[in-house]
Amino acid sequence: MDTRRHEAPTRRTVLTAALAAVAATASLTAGCTRHGTADDGRPPQATPAPTEGTPAPSGQPATGSVLAVKIDNVAAARPQTGLDAADVVYAEQVEGGLSRLMAVYATKLPEVIGPVRSVRESDLELLRQFTRPTLAFSGAQKKLLPLIDRAPLRPESPAEASAAYHRGSGRPAPHNLYLRPAKLMPDGAPGRAALTTGFRYGPAPAGGTVTASRTVRYPAARFTFSWSGDRNRWLVSMDGTPATTTAGNRLAAATVVVQHVRVRPSEYHDVLGNNTPFTETVGSGKAEVLRDGRSFEATWSRPAATGGTTFTTADGSPVNFADGQVWVVFAKS
Missing domain, CATH: 3.50.90.10 (YerB-like)
Incomplete structure (x- = not known):
């Protein structure tokens, strides 16, 4: 893939510069606008992970x-x-x-x-x-x-x-x-302090269910996370195909959250007339936290939009995430 930026327009004349600027703008805005x-x-520079259990x-x-x-x-x-x-990847349903x-x-x-x-x-x-x-x-x-x-x-x-x-x-x-x-x-x-997500990192909770893979389905898409003991990560697949980057790296998460939320119609539609779903991330509900080859039942809570989301077990204990990339997949309740 050619990832070079467009070259700056020449400045031989004012007219040439103006035409080049128009052409560059048209190229960028094909399929999108202002x-x-x-x-x-x-x-770049990675910063240390939070202290365990905090x-x-x-x-x-x-x-x-x-x-x-x-x-x-x-x-x-x-x-x-x-x-x-990315530190966190959120997956949501769209039109x-x-x-x-x-x-x-x-x-x-x-x-x-x-x-x-x-x-x-x-x-x-x-x-x-x-x-x-x-x-x-x-x-x-x-x-x-x-x-x-x-x-x-x-x-x-x-x-x-x-x-x-x-x-x-x-x-x-x-x-x-x-x-x-x-x-x-x-x-x-x-730096890490900017990640005001409310997530906790540290040792895994007690218990959990041994889990080889977990799939979340949308009407026209699906995500599958398969545990790799060799990599100590959940390998990501999308629509049945292993997910990689253009550099050839397999996408892999240290923690996967399946967060059950209300998905309701909004007042917006796409160009084909399909309604744009609104995913409600303020409130509370059930969740599954996948880490270390196990699945843990949890409850999520985000009382206000200005705060992060906490995850707790049935007895109210916080669910710690594993250090590394987190995927949060919003699933319809």
């Missing part, structure tokens, strides 16, 4: 802003780039029963991330747990723009930061928009 029209086409920092000023990137997840968008470097990902970066930034796609209303609620996160996305429905503008985040679509995005070769738009995160985060990754 954080304007939706692109709903369908088919929560990741939450409810205190973060050292910086996390980077959250909306990532395409239809077959034409795979394999993705830079997804293995037509398909899936889309939100990758959150705090401890390191890869060189390139993508393909980048459009934002949903649910994402704005999910991201309120972070302190003014930077949101990278390709566009949004016109009716959603006022909500994005009022949200406590820094929106960075190609319209706001064209130099941070480029179109890769070998894939058609809209599945070929890529982000160079250093262009949005010149000071680098903010």
Whole structure:
């Protein structure tokens, strides 16, 4: 895949520069616009892990802003780039029963991330747990723009930061928009303290059920996590195919959370008229936490949008996560 940025336009004449600028803008906005029209086409430095048994920092000023990137997840968008470097990956159902990902970066930034796609209303609620996160996305429905503008985040679509995005070769738009995160985060990754998710890390709870694999199904998509004792990770598959990055790395999670939530219709629709689901991440419900080859029944709780999500066992004890990448898959209750 060609991941080079478009070259800067020549400056022989004012006219040549102007034409080059128009051409570059048209290339970036094919399939997306200002954080304007939706692109709903369908088919560094790591910091130490938190001390064992203690929560990741939450409810205190973060050292910086996390980077959250909306990532395409239809077959034409795979394999993705830079997804293995995320600290947390959220999977949600979108129009037509398909899936889309939100990758959150705090401890390191890869060189390139993508393909980048459009934002949903649910994402704005999910991201309120972070302190003014930077949101990278390709566009949004016109009716959603006022909500994005009022949200406590820094929106960075190609319209706001064209130099941070480029179109890769070998894939058609809209599945070929890529982000160079250093262009949005010149000071680098903010560090672990910016991950105000409410997650706790440490030894596994007692008990649990030995689990070889777990599959979560959406109407038109599915995720499977298979335990690898050799890697001490859950290997990720999507729609029945092993998930890798463009660099050939198999996607693997240290902890997988299947979070049962209410998924209801919203007031938005895609270009084909399909309703956009709203995934409610504030409230409480059942969850399954997968780590160390076992599954643990849990309850999740997020009383307010400005707080993180806690996971506890039946007796109220916190469920610790394993150190490493966390996948949270929102499953309909």
